[in-house]
Amino acid sequence: MRLDNSRESQNIEDRRGSRLPLGGRGKIGLGTIVLALVAIYFGVDPSIVLQTMSDPQETQYSAPAGGPANDAESRFVAKVLGDTEDTWGKLFQQHNWGNYQQPRLVLYTGATPTACGTGQAAMGPFYCPGDSKVYLDLSFFRQMAQELDSPGDFAQAYVIAHEVAHHVQHLRGITDQVDRLRQRASATQANQMSVRVELQADCFAGVWANHSNEQRATLEDGDIEEALDAATAIGDDRLQKKSQGYVVPDSFTHGTSAQRVKWFTRGFKSGDTAQCDTFGAQSL
Template identity: 45%
Template sequence: MRWQGRRGSENIEDRRRMGAGRAGGLGLGGVVLVLLVGYFFGVDVTPLLNGTGLSGGGAIQSDVELTEADQRAAEFVSVTLADTEEIWSGIFRDELGATYEPVTLVLFKQVTQSPCGNASGATGPFYCPLDKKVYLDTDFFAALSQRMGAGGDFAAAYVVAHEVAHHVQDELGILGKTTALRQQSSEAESNAISVRVELQADCFSGLWARHAHEAFGTLEKGDIAEAMNAAEKIGDDTLMRNAGRRPMPDSFTHGTSEQRQRWFATGFESGSLQACDTFAAANL
Protein backbone atom coordinates (compact mmCIF):
# COMPACT_ATOMS: atom_id res chain seq x y z
CA MET A 1 0.00 0.00 0.00
CA ARG A 2 1.35 3.40 -0.97
CA TRP A 3 0.81 5.73 1.96
CA GLN A 4 4.13 7.37 2.87
CA GLY A 5 4.51 11.08 2.25
CA ARG A 6 0.81 11.88 2.12
CA ARG A 7 -1.35 14.11 4.30
CA GLY A 8 -2.24 12.91 7.75
CA SER A 9 -5.52 13.59 9.51
CA GLU A 10 -5.99 16.29 12.13
CA ASN A 11 -8.80 14.25 13.69
CA ILE A 12 -6.48 12.11 15.82
CA GLU A 13 -6.75 12.15 19.60
CA ASP A 14 -3.50 10.67 20.90
CA ARG A 15 -3.81 9.19 24.38
CA ARG A 16 -0.88 6.81 24.13
CA ARG A 17 1.24 8.58 26.76
CA MET A 18 -1.55 8.88 29.31
CA GLY A 19 -0.74 5.56 30.98
CA ALA A 20 -2.95 2.67 32.02
CA GLY A 21 -3.09 -0.38 34.21
CA ARG A 22 -1.21 -3.39 32.96
CA ALA A 23 -2.94 -6.71 32.48
CA GLY A 24 -1.50 -9.73 34.16
CA GLY A 25 -1.59 -12.71 36.45
CA LEU A 26 -2.11 -14.94 33.45
CA GLY A 27 1.33 -14.89 31.90
CA LEU A 28 1.91 -13.35 28.48
CA GLY A 29 0.41 -16.24 26.53
CA GLY A 30 -2.71 -16.26 28.67
CA VAL A 31 -3.15 -12.52 28.31
CA VAL A 32 -2.88 -12.74 24.52
CA LEU A 33 -5.45 -15.53 24.43
CA VAL A 34 -7.91 -13.61 26.61
CA LEU A 35 -7.46 -10.46 24.50
CA LEU A 36 -8.12 -12.28 21.25
CA VAL A 37 -11.16 -14.10 22.59
CA GLY A 38 -12.51 -10.82 23.96
CA TYR A 39 -12.03 -9.00 20.68
CA PHE A 40 -13.28 -11.57 18.24
CA PHE A 41 -16.33 -12.60 20.26
CA GLY A 42 -17.29 -9.09 21.28
CA VAL A 43 -16.77 -9.59 25.01
CA ASP A 44 -15.19 -6.93 27.22
CA VAL A 45 -12.75 -8.99 29.28
CA THR A 46 -11.04 -5.97 30.83
CA PRO A 47 -12.20 -7.00 34.34
CA LEU A 48 -10.26 -10.26 33.88
CA LEU A 49 -7.09 -8.36 33.10
CA ASN A 50 -7.11 -5.57 35.67
CA GLY A 51 -5.35 -5.56 38.97
CA THR A 52 -3.36 -8.79 39.02
CA GLY A 53 0.00 -7.94 37.44
CA LEU A 54 1.65 -9.63 34.47
CA SER A 55 3.81 -12.46 35.74
CA GLY A 56 5.25 -10.65 38.68
CA GLY A 57 4.46 -7.01 38.42
CA GLY A 58 2.02 -4.61 36.98
CA ALA A 59 1.78 -1.25 38.64
CA ILE A 60 -0.06 1.60 37.04
CA GLN A 61 2.07 3.24 34.41
CA SER A 62 2.14 7.00 34.21
CA ASP A 63 4.60 7.32 31.34
CA VAL A 64 4.20 5.01 28.36
CA GLU A 65 7.23 4.56 26.11
CA LEU A 66 6.46 4.79 22.41
CA THR A 67 8.57 2.67 20.12
CA GLU A 68 9.52 3.28 16.51
CA ALA A 69 6.83 0.76 15.55
CA ASP A 70 4.27 2.74 17.56
CA GLN A 71 5.20 5.92 15.73
CA ARG A 72 5.07 4.28 12.33
CA ALA A 73 1.67 2.76 13.12
CA ALA A 74 0.34 6.15 14.24
CA GLU A 75 1.54 7.79 11.01
CA PHE A 76 -0.05 5.01 8.99
CA VAL A 77 -3.37 5.37 10.80
CA SER A 78 -3.30 9.14 10.37
CA VAL A 79 -2.79 8.90 6.59
CA THR A 80 -5.41 6.16 6.24
CA LEU A 81 -7.90 8.23 8.24
CA ALA A 82 -7.17 11.27 6.05
CA ASP A 83 -7.89 9.15 2.99
CA THR A 84 -11.26 8.11 4.44
CA GLU A 85 -12.10 11.75 5.09
CA GLU A 86 -11.46 12.76 1.50
CA ILE A 87 -13.21 9.77 -0.03
CA TRP A 88 -16.32 9.83 2.14
CA SER A 89 -16.62 13.61 1.82
CA GLY A 90 -16.66 13.16 -1.95
CA ILE A 91 -19.18 10.32 -1.87
CA PHE A 92 -21.54 12.21 0.44
CA ARG A 93 -21.28 15.30 -1.76
CA ASP A 94 -21.61 13.59 -5.13
CA GLU A 95 -24.05 10.78 -4.35
CA LEU A 96 -26.11 12.19 -1.49
CA GLY A 97 -25.82 15.95 -1.78
CA ALA A 98 -24.80 15.96 1.88
CA THR A 99 -21.84 16.92 4.05
CA TYR A 100 -19.75 14.23 5.70
CA GLU A 101 -18.63 14.97 9.26
CA PRO A 102 -15.30 13.15 9.80
CA VAL A 103 -14.85 10.80 12.70
CA THR A 104 -12.25 11.34 15.44
CA LEU A 105 -9.87 8.43 15.99
CA VAL A 106 -8.48 7.86 19.49
CA LEU A 107 -5.05 6.23 19.64
CA PHE A 108 -4.21 4.58 22.95
CA LYS A 109 -1.99 1.96 24.52
CA GLN A 110 -3.26 -0.69 26.92
CA VAL A 111 -6.47 0.86 28.29
CA THR A 112 -8.49 4.05 27.98
CA GLN A 113 -12.04 5.13 28.70
CA SER A 114 -14.91 5.67 26.27
CA PRO A 115 -18.62 6.40 26.81
CA CYS A 116 -19.24 2.91 25.42
CA GLY A 117 -17.06 1.29 28.10
CA ASN A 118 -13.39 0.52 28.53
CA ALA A 119 -11.28 0.52 25.38
CA SER A 120 -8.47 -2.01 25.56
CA GLY A 121 -6.72 -4.76 23.70
CA ALA A 122 -9.60 -6.91 24.96
CA THR A 123 -12.20 -4.95 23.05
CA GLY A 124 -10.11 -4.41 19.94
CA PRO A 125 -10.78 -1.49 17.59
CA PHE A 126 -14.36 -0.22 17.79
CA TYR A 127 -16.60 2.72 16.98
CA CYS A 128 -18.48 4.40 19.82
CA PRO A 129 -21.60 6.22 18.54
CA LEU A 130 -22.04 8.01 21.87
CA ASP A 131 -19.04 10.27 21.22
CA LYS A 132 -18.62 9.47 17.51
CA LYS A 133 -15.05 8.27 17.92
CA VAL A 134 -13.08 5.23 16.79
CA TYR A 135 -10.84 3.68 19.48
CA LEU A 136 -7.68 1.89 18.38
CA ASP A 137 -4.68 0.43 20.19
CA THR A 138 -2.12 0.15 17.41
CA ASP A 139 -0.69 -2.96 19.09
CA PHE A 140 -3.70 -4.67 17.56
CA PHE A 141 -1.96 -4.57 14.19
CA ALA A 142 0.80 -6.80 15.57
CA ALA A 143 -1.79 -9.24 16.94
CA LEU A 144 -3.59 -9.23 13.61
CA SER A 145 -0.38 -10.10 11.81
CA GLN A 146 1.41 -12.38 14.25
CA ARG A 147 -1.48 -14.16 15.95
CA MET A 148 -4.11 -14.19 13.23
CA GLY A 149 -1.91 -14.46 10.16
CA ALA A 150 -3.38 -11.35 8.54
CA GLY A 151 -0.37 -9.14 7.98
CA GLY A 152 0.32 -6.29 5.60
CA ASP A 153 -0.39 -2.59 5.45
CA PHE A 154 -3.64 -3.02 3.59
CA ALA A 155 -4.97 -5.57 6.08
CA ALA A 156 -4.44 -2.88 8.73
CA ALA A 157 -6.07 -0.26 6.47
CA TYR A 158 -9.08 -2.57 6.12
CA VAL A 159 -9.45 -2.59 9.91
CA VAL A 160 -9.39 1.22 10.06
CA ALA A 161 -11.74 1.55 7.09
CA HIS A 162 -14.19 -0.91 8.65
CA GLU A 163 -14.46 1.08 11.88
CA VAL A 164 -14.78 4.36 9.97
CA ALA A 165 -17.55 2.67 7.97
CA HIS A 166 -19.54 2.32 11.20
CA HIS A 167 -19.30 6.09 11.58
CA VAL A 168 -20.54 6.42 8.00
CA GLN A 169 -23.50 4.23 8.96
CA ASP A 170 -24.06 6.51 11.94
CA GLU A 171 -23.98 9.60 9.72
CA LEU A 172 -26.52 7.95 7.39
CA GLY A 173 -28.87 7.14 10.27
CA ILE A 174 -28.44 3.40 9.78
CA LEU A 175 -26.68 2.68 13.05
CA GLY A 176 -29.29 4.39 15.21
CA LYS A 177 -32.16 2.55 13.55
CA THR A 178 -30.52 -0.87 13.75
CA THR A 179 -29.46 -0.34 17.37
CA ALA A 180 -33.04 0.50 18.33
CA LEU A 181 -34.34 -2.50 16.41
CA ARG A 182 -31.85 -4.86 18.05
CA GLN A 183 -32.95 -3.72 21.50
CA GLN A 184 -36.49 -4.86 20.68
CA SER A 185 -35.45 -8.21 19.21
CA SER A 186 -34.59 -11.66 20.45
CA GLU A 187 -30.92 -12.58 20.78
CA ALA A 188 -30.93 -14.51 17.50
CA GLU A 189 -32.72 -11.70 15.67
CA SER A 190 -30.37 -9.12 17.17
CA ASN A 191 -27.37 -11.13 16.02
CA ALA A 192 -28.82 -11.38 12.51
CA ILE A 193 -29.21 -7.59 12.36
CA SER A 194 -25.64 -7.19 13.64
CA VAL A 195 -24.38 -9.41 10.81
CA ARG A 196 -26.03 -7.15 8.23
CA VAL A 197 -24.53 -4.06 9.91
CA GLU A 198 -21.04 -5.59 9.90
CA LEU A 199 -21.24 -6.87 6.33
CA GLN A 200 -22.33 -3.44 5.16
CA ALA A 201 -19.28 -1.99 6.93
CA ASP A 202 -17.14 -4.52 5.04
CA CYS A 203 -18.80 -3.44 1.78
CA PHE A 204 -18.20 0.23 2.61
CA SER A 205 -14.55 -0.68 3.27
CA GLY A 206 -14.28 -2.15 -0.21
CA LEU A 207 -16.01 0.89 -1.70
CA TRP A 208 -13.50 3.14 0.08
CA ALA A 209 -10.59 1.05 -1.22
CA ARG A 210 -11.83 1.41 -4.81
CA HIS A 211 -12.21 5.18 -4.57
CA ALA A 212 -8.94 5.63 -2.66
CA HIS A 213 -7.02 3.80 -5.37
CA GLU A 214 -8.67 5.88 -8.08
CA ALA A 215 -7.91 9.11 -6.23
CA PHE A 216 -4.45 8.40 -4.78
CA GLY A 217 -3.06 5.32 -6.53
CA THR A 218 -3.07 3.63 -3.13
CA LEU A 219 -3.09 -0.02 -4.07
CA GLU A 220 -0.11 -2.18 -4.87
CA LYS A 221 -0.02 -5.75 -6.09
CA GLY A 222 -1.27 -8.06 -3.37
CA ASP A 223 -3.12 -5.40 -1.33
CA ILE A 224 -6.63 -6.67 -2.08
CA ALA A 225 -5.44 -10.17 -1.27
CA GLU A 226 -4.28 -8.87 2.13
CA ALA A 227 -7.71 -7.43 2.86
CA MET A 228 -9.47 -10.59 1.68
CA ASN A 229 -7.17 -12.69 3.85
CA ALA A 230 -7.95 -10.52 6.88
CA ALA A 231 -11.69 -10.83 6.18
CA GLU A 232 -11.27 -14.60 6.00
CA LYS A 233 -9.35 -14.78 9.27
CA ILE A 234 -11.99 -12.84 11.24
CA GLY A 235 -15.14 -14.52 9.92
CA ASP A 236 -17.31 -15.87 12.74
CA ASP A 237 -17.15 -19.46 11.48
CA THR A 238 -13.36 -19.43 11.14
CA LEU A 239 -12.88 -17.88 14.57
CA MET A 240 -15.14 -20.42 16.22
CA ARG A 241 -13.39 -23.35 14.56
CA ASN A 242 -9.99 -21.97 15.56
CA ALA A 243 -11.26 -21.66 19.13
CA GLY A 244 -12.30 -25.32 19.10
CA ARG A 245 -16.01 -24.53 18.88
CA ARG A 246 -18.61 -25.73 16.41
CA PRO A 247 -19.88 -22.78 14.33
CA MET A 248 -23.40 -21.82 15.40
CA PRO A 249 -24.96 -19.46 12.81
CA ASP A 250 -27.51 -18.06 15.28
CA SER A 251 -24.63 -16.75 17.39
CA PHE A 252 -22.81 -15.06 14.50
CA THR A 253 -22.51 -11.28 14.87
CA HIS A 254 -20.14 -10.35 12.01
CA GLY A 255 -20.73 -12.91 9.27
CA THR A 256 -18.85 -15.87 7.89
CA SER A 257 -15.46 -15.62 6.26
CA GLU A 258 -17.03 -16.10 2.83
CA GLN A 259 -19.64 -13.40 3.47
CA ARG A 260 -17.11 -10.89 4.73
CA GLN A 261 -14.87 -11.45 1.71
CA ARG A 262 -17.78 -11.29 -0.72
CA TRP A 263 -19.23 -8.06 0.63
CA PHE A 264 -15.83 -6.38 0.69
CA ALA A 265 -15.43 -7.45 -2.95
CA THR A 266 -18.91 -6.14 -3.75
CA GLY A 267 -18.00 -2.70 -2.50
CA PHE A 268 -14.66 -2.71 -4.28
CA GLU A 269 -15.99 -3.92 -7.61
CA SER A 270 -19.09 -1.71 -7.67
CA GLY A 271 -17.79 1.47 -6.03
CA SER A 272 -21.44 2.21 -5.23
CA LEU A 273 -23.27 2.92 -1.98
CA GLN A 274 -26.41 1.30 -3.32
CA ALA A 275 -24.62 -1.98 -3.93
CA CYS A 276 -23.83 -2.14 -0.21
CA ASP A 277 -27.46 -2.34 0.96
CA THR A 278 -27.14 -5.55 2.94
CA PHE A 279 -30.52 -4.90 4.56
CA ALA A 280 -32.30 -5.32 1.22
CA ALA A 281 -30.32 -8.44 0.29
CA ALA A 282 -32.40 -11.63 0.29
CA ASN A 283 -29.26 -13.70 0.72
CA LEU A 284 -26.14 -12.56 2.52
Protein backbone atom coordinates in the same frame (compact mmCIF):
# COMPACT_ATOMS: atom_id res chain seq x y z
CA MET B 1 -0.17 0.18 -0.24
CA ARG B 2 1.12 3.49 -1.57
CA LEU B 3 0.20 6.54 0.47
CA ASP B 4 2.43 9.20 -1.13
CA ASN B 5 -0.61 11.02 -2.48
CA SER B 6 -2.66 10.70 0.69
CA ARG B 7 -2.94 13.46 3.24
CA GLU B 8 -2.34 12.89 6.94
CA SER B 9 -5.47 13.37 8.99
CA GLN B 10 -5.46 15.96 11.78
CA ASN B 11 -8.01 13.90 13.68
CA ILE B 12 -5.65 11.56 15.49
CA GLU B 13 -5.76 11.73 19.26
CA ASP B 14 -2.68 10.13 20.73
CA ARG B 15 -3.28 8.76 24.21
CA ARG B 16 -0.58 6.15 24.11
CA GLY B 17 1.38 5.78 27.28
CA SER B 18 -1.17 7.57 29.45
CA ARG B 19 -2.62 5.81 32.44
CA LEU B 20 -6.26 5.20 33.13
CA PRO B 21 -7.20 5.28 36.81
CA LEU B 22 -9.93 2.71 37.20
CA GLY B 23 -13.21 4.06 38.49
CA GLY B 24 -15.99 2.14 40.20
CA ARG B 25 -18.29 -0.33 38.55
CA GLY B 26 -20.88 1.50 36.52
CA LYS B 27 -24.13 0.89 34.76
CA ILE B 28 -24.25 -1.19 31.63
CA GLY B 29 -25.29 1.18 28.88
CA LEU B 30 -25.98 0.76 25.20
CA GLY B 31 -22.40 1.70 24.46
CA THR B 32 -21.25 -1.17 26.59
CA ILE B 33 -23.37 -3.50 24.55
CA VAL B 34 -21.87 -2.15 21.33
CA LEU B 35 -18.44 -2.79 22.79
CA ALA B 36 -19.47 -6.26 23.86
CA LEU B 37 -20.55 -6.95 20.28
CA VAL B 38 -17.22 -5.72 19.03
CA ALA B 39 -15.59 -8.01 21.55
CA ILE B 40 -17.45 -10.97 20.08
CA TYR B 41 -16.13 -9.87 16.68
CA PHE B 42 -12.60 -10.43 17.81
CA GLY B 43 -13.31 -13.58 19.70
CA VAL B 44 -13.28 -12.06 23.17
CA ASP B 45 -15.76 -13.33 25.72
CA PRO B 46 -18.20 -10.39 26.08
CA SER B 47 -18.69 -11.02 29.78
CA ILE B 48 -15.10 -9.87 30.27
CA VAL B 49 -16.06 -6.56 28.71
CA LEU B 50 -19.28 -6.28 30.67
CA GLN B 51 -17.49 -7.01 33.92
CA THR B 52 -14.68 -4.57 33.39
CA MET B 53 -16.81 -1.76 32.03
CA SER B 54 -17.18 1.25 34.22
CA ASP B 55 -19.34 4.29 33.68
CA PRO B 56 -17.31 7.00 31.95
CA GLN B 57 -18.69 9.70 34.27
CA GLU B 58 -17.39 7.89 37.31
CA THR B 59 -13.93 7.58 35.92
CA GLN B 60 -11.56 10.31 36.99
CA TYR B 61 -9.41 10.86 34.00
CA SER B 62 -7.45 13.74 32.65
CA ALA B 63 -6.82 13.53 28.96
CA PRO B 64 -3.18 13.86 28.01
CA ALA B 65 -2.06 16.49 25.54
CA GLY B 66 -2.84 14.10 22.70
CA GLY B 67 -0.96 16.09 20.10
CA PRO B 68 -0.31 14.73 16.65
CA ALA B 69 1.72 11.57 16.79
CA ASN B 70 4.84 11.34 14.76
CA ASP B 71 6.14 7.78 14.59
CA ALA B 72 5.88 5.58 11.51
CA GLU B 73 2.92 3.55 12.78
CA SER B 74 0.81 6.53 13.77
CA ARG B 75 1.67 8.42 10.60
CA PHE B 76 0.48 5.43 8.59
CA VAL B 77 -2.80 5.43 10.53
CA ALA B 78 -3.11 9.21 10.00
CA LYS B 79 -2.65 8.78 6.26
CA VAL B 80 -5.23 6.01 5.98
CA LEU B 81 -7.67 8.05 8.07
CA GLY B 82 -6.98 11.14 5.92
CA ASP B 83 -7.67 9.05 2.84
CA THR B 84 -11.02 7.89 4.25
CA GLU B 85 -11.88 11.53 5.06
CA ASP B 86 -11.25 12.62 1.49
CA THR B 87 -13.12 9.65 0.06
CA TRP B 88 -16.21 9.92 2.27
CA GLY B 89 -16.20 13.73 2.11
CA LYS B 90 -16.49 13.46 -1.65
CA LEU B 91 -19.09 10.69 -1.58
CA PHE B 92 -21.27 12.57 0.92
CA GLN B 93 -21.15 15.59 -1.38
CA GLN B 94 -21.99 13.52 -4.46
CA HIS B 95 -24.98 11.90 -2.75
CA ASN B 96 -26.20 15.13 -1.13
CA TRP B 97 -25.84 13.59 2.29
CA GLY B 98 -24.69 16.87 3.84
CA ASN B 99 -21.25 17.56 5.26
CA TYR B 100 -19.17 14.56 6.17
CA GLN B 101 -18.36 15.07 9.84
CA GLN B 102 -14.96 13.50 10.24
CA PRO B 103 -14.53 11.01 13.07
CA ARG B 104 -11.55 11.18 15.41
CA LEU B 105 -9.26 8.23 15.88
CA VAL B 106 -7.82 7.58 19.33
CA LEU B 107 -4.56 5.68 19.63
CA TYR B 108 -4.19 4.17 23.07
CA THR B 109 -2.42 1.43 24.92
CA GLY B 110 -4.17 -0.94 27.29
CA ALA B 111 -7.32 0.90 28.34
CA THR B 112 -8.95 4.27 27.76
CA PRO B 113 -12.24 6.00 28.63
CA THR B 114 -14.81 6.35 25.87
CA ALA B 115 -18.43 7.54 25.73
CA CYS B 116 -19.26 3.82 25.43
CA GLY B 117 -17.45 2.85 28.65
CA THR B 118 -13.82 1.90 29.14
CA GLY B 119 -12.18 0.70 25.97
CA GLN B 120 -9.79 -2.23 26.37
CA ALA B 121 -7.16 -3.40 23.95
CA ALA B 122 -8.45 -6.98 24.32
CA MET B 123 -11.65 -5.93 22.54
CA GLY B 124 -9.80 -5.09 19.34
CA PRO B 125 -10.42 -1.90 17.36
CA PHE B 126 -13.92 -0.45 17.73
CA TYR B 127 -16.06 2.57 16.95
CA CYS B 128 -18.10 4.36 19.61
CA PRO B 129 -21.14 6.17 18.18
CA GLY B 130 -21.52 8.10 21.45
CA ASP B 131 -18.43 10.20 20.78
CA SER B 132 -17.90 9.47 17.08
CA LYS B 133 -14.42 8.10 17.69
CA VAL B 134 -12.53 5.07 16.46
CA TYR B 135 -10.39 3.45 19.16
CA LEU B 136 -7.27 1.59 18.20
CA ASP B 137 -4.54 -0.05 20.20
CA LEU B 138 -1.77 -0.67 17.68
CA SER B 139 -0.89 -3.97 19.34
CA PHE B 140 -3.90 -5.35 17.42
CA PHE B 141 -1.98 -5.00 14.16
CA ARG B 142 0.90 -6.98 15.60
CA GLN B 143 -1.58 -9.59 16.80
CA MET B 144 -3.17 -9.72 13.35
CA ALA B 145 0.21 -10.36 11.78
CA GLN B 146 1.28 -12.99 14.29
CA GLU B 147 -1.81 -14.85 15.48
CA LEU B 148 -4.30 -14.31 12.69
CA ASP B 149 -1.64 -14.54 10.01
CA SER B 150 -2.76 -11.32 8.31
CA PRO B 151 0.30 -9.14 7.92
CA GLY B 152 0.54 -6.26 5.51
CA ASP B 153 -0.26 -2.57 5.50
CA PHE B 154 -3.40 -2.90 3.44
CA ALA B 155 -4.86 -5.45 5.86
CA GLN B 156 -4.41 -2.78 8.54
CA ALA B 157 -5.94 -0.11 6.34
CA TYR B 158 -8.94 -2.36 5.79
CA VAL B 159 -9.47 -2.64 9.55
CA ILE B 160 -9.39 1.16 9.91
CA ALA B 161 -11.72 1.56 6.91
CA HIS B 162 -14.14 -0.94 8.47
CA GLU B 163 -14.31 1.10 11.70
CA VAL B 164 -14.71 4.35 9.75
CA ALA B 165 -17.55 2.62 7.88
CA HIS B 166 -19.35 2.23 11.22
CA HIS B 167 -19.05 6.01 11.57
CA VAL B 168 -20.61 6.43 8.13
CA GLN B 169 -23.46 4.14 9.23
CA HIS B 170 -23.87 6.28 12.34
CA LEU B 171 -24.02 9.52 10.31
CA ARG B 172 -26.51 7.96 7.90
CA GLY B 173 -28.81 6.99 10.78
CA ILE B 174 -28.38 3.27 10.15
CA THR B 175 -26.90 2.56 13.57
CA ASP B 176 -29.83 4.20 15.40
CA GLN B 177 -32.40 2.50 13.23
CA VAL B 178 -30.89 -0.91 13.82
CA ASP B 179 -30.62 -0.26 17.56
CA ARG B 180 -34.34 0.52 17.70
CA LEU B 181 -35.25 -2.61 15.74
CA ARG B 182 -32.96 -4.69 17.87
CA GLN B 183 -34.81 -3.74 21.03
CA ARG B 184 -37.92 -5.52 19.80
CA ALA B 185 -36.11 -8.47 18.30
CA SER B 186 -35.30 -11.91 19.61
CA ALA B 187 -31.68 -12.70 20.39
CA THR B 188 -31.32 -14.58 17.11
CA GLN B 189 -32.91 -11.77 15.08
CA ALA B 190 -30.78 -9.17 16.85
CA ASN B 191 -27.74 -11.19 15.99
CA GLN B 192 -28.73 -11.38 12.34
CA MET B 193 -29.14 -7.60 12.29
CA SER B 194 -25.65 -7.22 13.69
CA VAL B 195 -24.32 -9.42 10.92
CA ARG B 196 -25.98 -7.14 8.34
CA VAL B 197 -24.48 -4.05 9.99
CA GLU B 198 -21.03 -5.64 9.95
CA LEU B 199 -21.20 -6.91 6.37
CA GLN B 200 -22.35 -3.47 5.25
CA ALA B 201 -19.31 -1.97 6.98
CA ASP B 202 -17.12 -4.42 5.03
CA CYS B 203 -18.86 -3.37 1.82
CA PHE B 204 -18.32 0.32 2.66
CA ALA B 205 -14.64 -0.45 3.32
CA GLY B 206 -14.55 -1.91 -0.20
CA VAL B 207 -16.19 1.25 -1.61
CA TRP B 208 -13.47 3.30 0.11
CA ALA B 209 -10.71 1.11 -1.38
CA ASN B 210 -12.19 1.61 -4.84
CA HIS B 211 -12.33 5.42 -4.64
CA SER B 212 -9.04 5.75 -2.83
CA ASN B 213 -7.35 3.84 -5.63
CA GLU B 214 -9.16 5.75 -8.38
CA GLN B 215 -8.23 9.12 -6.90
CA ARG B 216 -4.80 8.50 -5.44
CA ALA B 217 -3.58 5.18 -6.88
CA THR B 218 -3.13 3.72 -3.42
CA LEU B 219 -3.30 0.03 -4.26
CA GLU B 220 -0.35 -2.14 -5.09
CA ASP B 221 -0.29 -5.73 -6.31
CA GLY B 222 -1.50 -8.08 -3.62
CA ASP B 223 -3.25 -5.41 -1.53
CA ILE B 224 -6.78 -6.62 -2.17
CA GLU B 225 -5.67 -10.17 -1.39
CA GLU B 226 -4.29 -8.84 1.90
CA ALA B 227 -7.65 -7.32 2.77
CA LEU B 228 -9.47 -10.48 1.77
CA ASP B 229 -7.11 -12.57 3.87
CA ALA B 230 -7.80 -10.27 6.81
CA ALA B 231 -11.56 -10.50 6.21
CA THR B 232 -11.19 -14.27 6.17
CA ALA B 233 -9.06 -14.36 9.29
CA ILE B 234 -11.51 -12.29 11.31
CA GLY B 235 -14.71 -13.93 10.11
CA ASP B 236 -16.78 -15.21 13.00
CA ASP B 237 -16.61 -18.83 11.90
CA ARG B 238 -12.82 -18.74 11.82
CA LEU B 239 -12.56 -17.03 15.19
CA GLN B 240 -15.02 -19.43 16.76
CA LYS B 241 -13.27 -22.45 15.36
CA LYS B 242 -10.05 -21.07 16.73
CA SER B 243 -11.45 -20.54 20.19
CA GLN B 244 -13.94 -23.42 20.53
CA GLY B 245 -13.12 -25.86 17.78
CA TYR B 246 -16.62 -25.73 16.28
CA VAL B 247 -19.00 -23.24 14.71
CA VAL B 248 -22.24 -21.97 16.26
CA PRO B 249 -24.05 -19.96 13.54
CA ASP B 250 -26.59 -18.32 15.86
CA SER B 251 -23.95 -16.53 17.81
CA PHE B 252 -22.28 -15.01 14.74
CA THR B 253 -22.26 -11.27 14.78
CA HIS B 254 -19.94 -10.34 11.94
CA GLY B 255 -20.73 -12.90 9.31
CA THR B 256 -18.69 -15.82 8.10
CA SER B 257 -15.36 -15.41 6.37
CA ALA B 258 -16.97 -16.07 2.99
CA GLN B 259 -19.66 -13.45 3.62
CA ARG B 260 -17.13 -10.84 4.65
CA VAL B 261 -15.04 -11.47 1.55
CA LYS B 262 -18.15 -11.33 -0.63
CA TRP B 263 -19.35 -7.95 0.67
CA PHE B 264 -15.94 -6.32 0.71
CA THR B 265 -15.46 -7.42 -2.89
CA ARG B 266 -18.87 -6.13 -3.86
CA GLY B 267 -18.08 -2.67 -2.48
CA PHE B 268 -14.63 -2.68 -4.05
CA LYS B 269 -15.75 -3.76 -7.53
CA SER B 270 -18.68 -1.34 -7.73
CA GLY B 271 -17.41 1.62 -5.69
CA ASP B 272 -21.10 2.21 -5.06
CA THR B 273 -22.68 2.36 -1.60
CA ALA B 274 -26.05 1.46 -3.15
CA GLN B 275 -24.58 -2.00 -3.70
CA CYS B 276 -24.10 -2.34 0.06
CA ASP B 277 -27.73 -2.85 1.03
CA THR B 278 -27.21 -5.84 3.25
CA PHE B 279 -30.59 -5.15 4.88
CA GLY B 280 -32.54 -5.56 1.64
CA ALA B 281 -30.42 -8.47 0.41
CA GLN B 282 -32.23 -11.81 0.16
CA SER B 283 -29.12 -13.74 0.92
CA LEU B 284 -25.95 -12.56 2.59
